[in-house]
Amino acid sequence: MEDASISSAYTQPPAGARLADNPNWIYLMREFDALYRYGSAGGSSAIRSHRKRVRDRLSATMAKNPEFLSRGCETKPVTAHLPRALDLGERGAMQGMARALREIKDELTWEYGYDKLPKSLVAKYAYCEVMGPRGPVQSDQLILGFVLFAPNTTYPQHSHQEIEESYISVSGAWSENNAAVYAPGSLILNRSGDEHRITTGDRDPCLLAYAWTGPTARLEEPSMKMSSPKRKKTQ
Numbered sequence: 001m002e003d004a005s006i007s008s009a010y011t012q013p014p015a016g017a018r019l020a021d022n023p024n025w026i027y028l029m030r031e032f033d034a035l036y037r038y039g040s041a042g043g044s045s046a047i048r049s050h051r052k053r054v055r056d057r058l059s060a061t062m063a064k065n066p067e068f069l070s071r072g073c074e075t076k077p078v079t080a081h082l083p084r085a086l087d088l089g090e091r092g093a094m095q096g097m098a099r100a101l102r103e104i105k106d107e108l109t110w111e112y113g114y115d116k117l118p119k120s121l122v123a124k125y126a127y128c129e130v131m132g133p134r135g136p137v138q139s140d141q142l143i144l145g146f147v148l149f150a151p152n153t154t155y156p157q158h159s160h161q162e163i164e165e166s167y168i169s170v171s172g173a174w175s176e177n178n179a180a181v182y183a184p185g186s187l188i189l190n191r192s193g194d195e196h197r198i199t200t201g202d203r204d205p206c207l208l209a210y211a212w213t214g215p216t217a218r219l220e221e222p223s224m225k226m227s228s229p230k231r232k233k234t235q
């Protein structure tokens with residue numbers, strides 16, 4: 001017979017209104033901090049200063065014990081690939097992040113972010129924010145999140161105005177602008193206006209952690225747009 005007092009001891013507590021009430025989210029933020037604090041900038045001064053900007057903004061936000069705005073679980077078709085992405089991530093260089101993410105996977109709000117999403121991406125792409133102006137961990141200075149791609153996906157060319165973006169693979173291989181193949185742990189920096197197009201490996205999903213820095217107004221209203229194939233530079 002089930003002992004109610006024992007089973008209730010294992011029930012997850014309801015999400016609190018502050019980050020300090022949500023230990024699994026604190027540990028996820030610490031994984032981001034470790035990612036941007038340790039490791040190499042590969043000799044690039046632009047990447048070094050981006051990494052510093054991300055961790056300074058993250059530390060400043062954490063120090064305030066920010067609001068926790070629970071946004072509710074939302075899935076997209078591509079999230080059927082998340083268990084495999086986490087499984088592979090837990091075997092590699094990014095295992096700390098993959099494990100921390102597994103603990104909150106049922107609280108993530110996956111979305112598309114585009115008014116007009118190319119049909120080819122509907123079943124192959126989605127992203128979730130874990131920190132930003134809309135929460136769940138509230139910050140006006142920094143967006144942190146994850147983007148998930150199904151195997152064999154092409155994410156069309158786009159750019160971000162006034163936003164500096166870095167991607168770090170948690171799981172899976174990806175290429176940007178046909179320039180190289182990146183493995184879990186590799187970081188790519190896209191500065192404001194840099195055009196980028198992503199492709200992913202044939203067999204496994206690709207899960208990227210990302211960070212966006214920029215002016216608060218832009219982080220609140222990033223207006224994501226694919227670049228027109230005719231006009232390579234967007235507004």
Ligand SMILES: [Fe+2]
Nearest residue numbers: 158165190196
């Ligand atoms: Fe991007």
